[in-house]
Amino acid sequence: MSPEPLALPSRDWSDWLVDYVLGGLRTVSEVLERLGDGTLRGTAEVLGLWNDADIALRGAGSAAALFVEVHPDPDVRRRAEELVQQVDRVRTDRDLDRALYDVVAETDSAGLDEAARRMREHVLRDFRRSGVDRDDRTRARLREISERLTVLDQDFGRAIRDDVREIRLIPEQLDGLPADFLAAHAPAEDGLVTVTTDYPDYHPFRAYARDAEARRDLTVEFDSRGWPANDAVLHEMLDLRAEKARLVGYDSWPDYDAAVKMIGTGAAIDEFIQRISATADAAGRRDLETVLARRRADEPAATTVDRSEIGYYTELIRREQYDVDAREVRRYFDFPRVRAGLLEVTGRLFGLEYRPVDVPRWHEDVTVYDVYAEGERRGRIHLDLHPREGKFKHAAQFDLVGGITDRLLPEGVLVCNFPRGLMEHQQVVTLFHEFGHLLHHVLGGQQEWARFSGVATEWDFVEAPSQMLEEWAWDATVLGTFAVDETGTPIPVELVERMRAAKDFGKGTWVRTQVGYTAVSYLLHRDRPTAHTEAVFDALERHSLIAGVPGTHFQTSFGHLAGYTSAYYTYLWSLVIAKDLFSAFDAADLFDPSVAHRYRDRVLVPGGSRDAADLVADFLGRPFAFDAFATWLDRAPVSRATR
Template structure:
């Protein structure tokens, strides 16, 4: 049976209706399902679970569509309408988990005769009811409902302020010293000889790497580190308080304990243990790397005694050019966007044994490219690539589900919202493209589930980055890159250059882990301790975690978008990386080996969330995952510190 993809509107009125009437219809459908479940007319547990699944499909469709519009639609009025619907759907979701009549429909149901998928769904559902607060007395249940709604409202406000928080600075034309010529040409000076730079990624990322004018780097990175401030200061303070109260009301020691109950790590205390392990594993190599950065900075600025975050990427790039003969401007010359996009599609298509067939479909903006994902003539899903920055759009890079993949019912759809240049890309951006595409293929290939609860990227939240981090490795392979790169003369990137890039990449790796550790400490400690002075505490946490220092007096937490979705659990990125490095050992036959790739698809991606993540990984590796591959990868950093200058 052919399942049709979504059909998007073509005019303003249609989009307004899409943002309001569609979620309203699905909310009405959920109310109908709940009335049946509470009526007592549905006897068997299997029928009740099927009805619950119907409601969850409707809720996921409404929520996903509204989230994408709230972050990507060019019309602010549509974004606002979509935000209202996000809040309505999130509110209904929390209300259902506080409904004792609904709870009774499942808590009293017999699990006899259920198959493994149904048994798993029932167990997850009963856990969700408990975590929602259904067991509380009436007054406390109402407070739990209000807190959940307030969390959603504050999180949406926090994200909106970041999305709308774009900043600009002006610098003299001389401030562009060191920048690539195409960048300089794209940023002409005004009548006063001043050049405008923005905090959008196509400006920020090249400036922080190439600008030899330290004042320019500090000014732009400083502006970026003050995104959404002061607007998000009170928003974050209240969000932390709301989550702390909600955790206590539900019987948890803190918000980290609440969040980690459903994750691989298991408890908030284990976050501390894991972060301590990262600290020990990276400390010595990071200190050695930092000494090299200080020495190099002092050659340009003899009085400098501290490397700041505004110096970090520039110094890494400079040292890699000098020590490893990796010229970043030469590297970027091989990555024009118009070759990278088809290259990512070709490589992942061959790896996943799918084709991406362009479709002439309407979407929320003319920039959006849509493709059907096809295997053996069968459409598996549809993807939408929205890859360039614009005003009012989500300002980072992420995959957004649009439709949950339900076998024989709903075609999986998802979108990438990124902010890539239309010209030459930095290699880091190519890595990011592969990373986000990892989420995208996971969402589509895992989207043939029976239950919405397990569709697509629905495994434990501290596992979901692992498939994406794994796919980053393909952006470092000489043969893979040679298959789609080309400079202005049409020559692919040389294999020897890619090998030098890999060697150079090891330098600074421990410092990057320390930077990620700083983010993890901030997300965890803010949720645990809720400091009265957010600025001072965040600056202290970053300064004490990494030798690379934050710019003083700024407010990077106000633009730290992951504080909403990831909460206290930013540790996830390094936890997933441990698994990703181990998963890579399963590709013993090479990155494009069909047998290894097929096993990976079948055993890790296609099950979606229908199995525990540790079991998926063990099935692929033939053993439980371990820390060893990550430790070895991190250890490569220390071997590169002492490489003599060339």
């Protein structure tokens, strides 16, 4: 019998959260006290006690971190922030405790199975990276840095989350927007329409609004969220990370951060940036010339394309040259059907069943399902998919409970900001992507060791399974199972073929833009420039090919600088692997269970119990390669004129 899910409260959320998190921290304290009591123990018992404390610490931290981002009550969110700080203090104290380190270091790996031996090695490595082997003064400083970084990360994210900006327009400035967008944005009493920087407003407006000035105004607001508050926060954050890296023996934060990732070193990040930039150069410039030529049809003197223009002209070209009107495509993607289709597709693909359950939840928008495989409950998922005030502004999967074999049922939460009605197809792709993380958390949640449960591989691999799952959102057979219009007519195969052709246009500028974000993430940490805005403009324009918009401060709204730090490169690194993983599937039959189940069992189910490179090689039968990515990038788009 599988373990029972976590019982969430129907009311008094603040009290429940405090009791749950502090109860977990008390367990951590009690177990670690026992571990360090001087009793002579064998390796298995030492690692078992460490694991017990790790389970409790992870549970406390997951709950606190989740409800900072999703709970509708601001008082609960503030209390959750305080609890996150307490959790991080306990984690820091544990990782800097020299006596605990000695207990683990004095164990012997002889006789351990592969997973236990890996567990011991990772614990010792984490201790050393925390600075446990430094002198008392250095450890005290490292403790101060860790506690301060927790607060700064929270400040940075909160400033972005709470800074919802808006522009006010006359109705004529919404020309080009779809009918349902116009219906949801009626003029106020003063005759003006409000458009915000939240995703359901920003993305359609950026893609369809014909008014260039209005697009630019909204882009300025969107790319300046968090300004100016996050400017000082980011400077201090970068300085403290650099100091921490030096104190534990690294030349820079990128070197420290990369040492436990597939890429290995900070210098290798720079090399990867240059390689991807060069690989995408021809495709990026090909796309840019096409966009610039189309812009010149409107503005003959135009010499550049900036961030307020690239989305609009890319969609315009897809409409005019590839016969794909994203506004028309939206007819086939009504949110309730898409959500049901996602569950049907992934259930069929991986041999899963999703059973809805009526249980307490933090908001009425949240839907909850238990995940079954072969009649056995394997996990629980919570889908929180619409925007609201005070909620996380992007799309991500959060842990609620890390799975432990026969002890804890894995539970994950998908947090997105999709419209309640018609969706952009790109939003459907995003939903498939993020659901891939959720599946990884649940399917990889049958582990003995908390350290390896769920999405616990090297951080520069975690995006690969999700990026690969996006391919199912582009397949005509797959889409035909749930994408229907208001009359119930499935999306035409010929339309999907045109969508796929149009998808190939813009991938070069998209990859180069991702390289730009990667360069921002890396260079801010490596160089720590005095003037962030100027450095960011330079990096984006040099690598992305798309001009910045004057008056913006992209870095203060770039939330990944808190979570991913210097490692935004992981999206492109993972994409290289994802393209290679997908090459093992038959594009003519994406539901082939033999390949899908082998992928499930060899890549997702192991969680972090093996190195990512070994998981990929086990599935592919060889080490991963760059070839599939380069082939995809080099494939030129085929417009109506060239078909």
